[in-house]
Amino acid sequence: MSLGCPKAASDAEQILTRLRAEGYEISGSYDGADLVVVNTCGFIDAAVEESLDAIGEALAENGKVIVTGCLGAKKDAAGNDIVRAAHPKVLAVTGPHAMPEVMEAVHRHLPPLHDPFVDLVPPQGIRLTPDHYAYLKISEGCNHRCTFCIIPSLRGDLVSRPIGEVMREAEALAQAGVREILVISQDTSAYGVDVKYRTGFWGGKPVKTRLFELCSELAKLGIWVRLHYVYPYPSVDDLIPLMAERKILPYLDVPFQHASQRILKLMKRPASAEKVLDRIAAWRREVPDLTIRSTFITGFPGETEAEFNELLDFLDEAQLDRVGAFAYSPVEGATANQLPGALPEGLREERKARLLRHQEDISTQRLERRIGRRITVLVDDVDEEGAIARSAGDAPDIDGLVYVTDGHDLEIGDFAEVNVIDCDVHDLYATLAACE
Ligand code: SF4
Numbered sequence: 001m002s003l004g005c006p007k008a009a010s011d012a013e014q015i016l017t018r019l020r021a022e023g024y025e026i027s028g029s030y031d032g033a034d035l036v037v038v039n040t041c042g043f044i045d046a047a048v049e050e051s052l053d054a055i056g057e058a059l060a061e062n063g064k065v066i067v068t069g070c071l072g073a074k075k076d077a078a079g080n081d082i083v084r085a086a087h088p089k090v091l092a093v094t095g096p097h098a099m100p101e102v103m104e105a106v107h108r109h110l111p112p113l114h115d116p117f118v119d120l121v122p123p124q125g126i127r128l129t130p131d132h133y134a135y136l137k138i139s140e141g142c143n144h145r146c147t148f149c150i151i152p153s154l155r156g157d158l159v160s161r162p163i164g165e166v167m168r169e170a171e172a173l174a175q176a177g178v179r180e181i182l183v184i185s186q187d188t189s190a191y192g193v194d195v196k197y198r199t200g201f202w203g204g205k206p207v208k209t210r211l212f213e214l215c216s217e218l219a220k221l222g223i224w225v226r227l228h229y230v231y232p233y234p235s236v237d238d239l240i241p242l243m244a245e246r247k248i249l250p251y252l253d254v255p256f257q258h259a260s261q262r263i264l265k266l267m268k269r270p271a272s273a274e275k276v277l278d279r280i281a282a283w284r285r286e287v288p289d290l291t292i293r294s295t296f297i298t299g300f301p302g303e304t305e306a307e308f309n310e311l312l313d314f315l316d317e318a319q320l321d322r323v324g325a326f327a328y329s330p331v332e333g334a335t336a337n338q339l340p341g342a343l344p345e346g347l348r349e350e351r352k353a354r355l356l357r358h359q360e361d362i363s364t365q366r367l368e369r370r371i372g373r374r375i376t377v378l379v380d381d382v383d384e385e386g387a388i389a390r391s392a393g394d395a396p397d398i399d400g401l402v403y404v405t406d407g408h409d410l411e412i413g414d415f416a417e418v419n420v421i422d423c424d425v426h427d428l429y430a431t432l433a434a435c436e
Contacts, residue, residue, distance in 0.1 A: 004041025259314030299348025302341030
């Protein structure tokens with residue numbers, strides 16, 4: 001069972017792939033399973049609770065439980081291992097990104113019955129996503145120390161995967177029929193910083209370990225490439241021409257988190273001094289249909305009403321397409337908890353609701369601009385009401401959908417040309433475009 005973010009899902013996929021490679025069967029239920037591996041999340045208190053509950057359930061239903069993931073690396077105030085304190089009967093506990101340690105624990109408690117049947121495993125590995133899209137993790141850890149976040153203490157500093165290895169995985173995914181790759185990491189634009197953009201090898205030629213080069217190579221696979229968790233470092237400007245030329249999707253997921261310079265400084269956010277509004281305007285001049293998604297935190301310690309209003313004004317000016325919001329949550333171990341001026345939970349939540357209400361009209365107006373246009377969509381599902389698809393502006397699970405009302409004959413994983421006829425706050429409605 002896997003909880004948490006796409007990075008945790010990617011860890012789970014690696015573990016599943018290795019288990020299958022060694023001849024283990026994967027069970028969809030506790031019944032008949034010899035052992036349960038729980039991949040946990042430890043980001044906010046609600047995620048900790050959910051993970052501890054999942055471990056408790058697995059212990060009650062099965063009894064043999066190995067725990068991995070972010071919560072596995074977390075200690076309480078007294079320095080005790082949180083998982084072991086709550087569930088002393090678990091067989092083993094590892095932190096995130098620890099496939100070798102998980103496998104060692106599996107071998108100890110459930111030795112493999114026979115030799116590995118390596119050919120039982122598809123070359124793209126085993127994935128938790130549908131067949132037509134896949135997450136591609138390009139690095140692990142993070143060099144920043146945002147004060148609200150404990151990920152660096154759980155996952156360590158940035159470690160970029162070698163570009164040849166990343167490209168081999170991407171190529172195997174494309175060859176297996178994946179139509180969209182979602183590039184993920186904690187800090188995608190920092191890819192290669194830790195190895196000083198070292199030159200690696202791919203396709204028999206030298207290629208730098210850097211996001212621009214990676215995107216240029218991924219573009220050659222001829223499938224959709226979508227970037228997540230991009231901080232607005234100056235180098236991001238170099239990616240915009242790749243979007244203008246449609247080599248990668250015109251989509252940027254930039255977690256701005258706030259607009260007030262004082263709050264951003266208190267948060268210690270990367271690239272917070274960049275002139276964000278000017279940058280957005282310049283990006284949109286070059287790529288008018290660029291979709292920008294962002295997330296924000298409301299009620300950070302000390303946030304005044306004026307600073308919150310500054311955030312709302314920023315939303316008016318930035319005209320972002322998609323916005324997510326979180327009420328500040330005092331994650332145990334985060335340095336922001338020591339900042340003065342903690343706000344009551346009610347106010348943090350109320351500001352979040354106000355922010356989302358404020359953004360609703362902006363998001364709707366951005367979608368309305370697409371009515372009457374012809375766009376390409378990727379089909380996620382087909383039912384009696386037509387096809388459910390996504391455009392270049394919609395990442396799976398977090399953005400909207402495109403309902404193709406006459407798309408009954410399409411198949412999952414098809415690309416289709418459609419005419420947009422209507423929209424609501426999140427989704428578009430479209431009909432198939434006539435073939436030319
Ligand atoms: S950039 Fe900040 S929020 Fe993101 S993982 Fe690094 S420290 Fe955490």
